[in-house]
Amino acid sequence: IDHFGFAEDSTFKQRFLVADQHWRQDDGTILFYTGNEGDIAWFANNTGLMWNIAEELGAILIFAEHRYYGESLPFGNKSFDDARYLNYLTSEQALADFAVLVQHLKKTIPGSQETPVIAIGGSYGGMLAAWFRMKYPHVVAG
Ligand SMILES: *[C@@H]1O[C@H](CO)[C@@H](O)[C@H](O)[C@H]1NC(C)=O
Numbered sequence: 001i002d003h004f005g006f007a008e009d010s011t012f013k014q015r016f017l018v019a020d021q022h023w024r025q026d027d028g029t030i031l032f033y034t035g036n037e038g039d040i041a042w043f044a045n046n047t048g049l050m051w052n053i054a055e056e057l058g059a060i061l062i063f064a065e066h067r068y069y070g071e072s073l074p075f076g077n078k079s080f081d082d083a084r085y086l087n088y089l090t091s092e093q094a095l096a097d098f099a100v101l102v103q104h105l106k107k108t109i110p111g112s113q114e115t116p117v118i119a120i121g122g123s124y125g126g127m128l129a130a131w132f133r134m135k136y137p138h139v140v141a142g
């Protein structure tokens with residue numbers, strides 16, 4: 001329990017979208033969109049590059065929503081009521097969420113354990129993609 005009374009192991013539901021129609025287990029790729037400040041469905045609809053290269057790369061597309069945006073609200077509707085609820089809105093926390101999500105995906109998508117993960121994003125999400133590779137090189141290949 002921290003000094004605000006939040007349990008350190010508290011959890012929240014994080015939304016992510018999956019498109020697997022071009023996924024090839026044997027030689028494919030995981031293209032992982034590091035969600036930025038908005039509804040993840042909007043980014044999925046507006047990141048044509050990932051859809052355009054999915055077939056060639058045999059890629060499964062993952063679009064991960066950034067905490068505190070869209071439906072991924074750590075404290076539900078209270079998330080923005082009080083500054084103390086916003087203490088967990090940082091890029092470091094968002095990257096940690098993404099690392100946990102990649103590990104979860106590799107456990108639950110059959111055949112993906114050895115598949116390289118390539119992070120992709122735009123604007124702040126592009127910074128997140130680069131930082132993701134720098135801070136979690138054992139999770140992200142590029
Ligand atoms: C994304 O595209 C789908 C299909 O066209 C549409 O139903 C949905 O409303 C769009 N969502 C956003 C947030 O743009």
Ligand SMILES: *[C@@H]1O[C@H](CO)[C@@H](O)[C@H](O)[C@H]1NC(C)=O
Nearest residue numbers: 071073074075076077078079
């Ligand atoms: C948040 O508020 C909206 C609209 O007031 C409501 O539909 C939704 O169920 C609430 N969500 C939670 C998690 O309480």
